[in-house]
Amino acid sequence: MNLGIRPVPVMRTLLSRGGLVGVMLLAVLVLGHSAPPQHALLAQSASITLPIPEAGPELEPIPRQLARLLATPSPQPQAIPAPAVRGTVRPRPARVPAPPRVAVGTGQWGLINQDRQAAGLAPLQWSPCLANVATGQAARMAAQGYISHANGRILDLGCRLGPSTGENIGFQGGGINDAAMNAWFMGDPPHRANILGPYHYVGVAWVLAPNGTAYLAVEFG
Known part of the structure; x- marks a missing residue:
């Protein structure tokens, strides 16, 4: 050097x-x-x-x-700025399937009372407790993909509306259709007997599954 x-x-x-x-x-x-x-x-x-210099009186x-x-200060090293980060890529969140749609208190209640009136029977009153039971039953069927009775009448007794309870269930492809379901109920003797049975209260709920199939539960008390 x-x-x-x-x-x-x-x-x-x-x-x-x-x-x-x-x-x-x-x-x-x-x-x-x-x-x-x-x-x-x-x-x-x-x-x-x-x-x-060789000589001189003014020599320092x-x-x-x-x-x-x-x-004399030495030059200080300059800090190197960190490179800027552009456009942070974030993973897309997984798509969550839409929850089933619930329809409580649809026209099914009115159609039931029309059937009872035609038979000379008193109309049924709406029960929020029975409607909650119906919602749970319809949601369960929509989740499992088929209809089945699962302690529906026992759950109805929990509302304490009387000693008699009943349950009608069904499903309809292509969405909610109260008129078609009521006609099917009235055309089948066991379901017709519940509609015209010795009850005073009713609760109705539809639950629409993601595939478009609608599940219905009707609870009597």
Whole structure:
């Protein structure tokens, strides 16, 4: 590595200026060679080389020159900014299937009372408790994909509307159709017997499955 200092002029300076000047400059050279490489060695070595005039009364003392040079701050390393991140890619959330649609208190209640009126029977009153049972039964059937009685009459007894309970269930492809389902109920003796049975309350619920099939539960009490 070339430090910009020639050895011959240095030796001449040692002989002509005296021991003190030569020792000070030699100490600077030794410090320059002993600096660790991870520091700014090149910048310091370039600034240490001093032209030494032959003579003159206005010559500044060497220690003062060295103090001024050593007091000069070294250039600080510049921080490298981190690269900007553009367009963070986020995974798409999984599509959640739509929950079954529930229709409570549809026209099925009105059709049942029309059938009872035609048979000379009193209309049935609406029961929120029976409607809750009907909703649960219809939702269960929509989830399992087929119709079945599962403790419907026992659940109806929990509403405490009387000792007699009944349940009509069915499904209809293509969506809710109260008229078609009521006609089917009235055409089947067991279902017709429930519609015209000795009851005072009713609760009705449709649940539409994701595939479009509608499941109906009618609870009597």
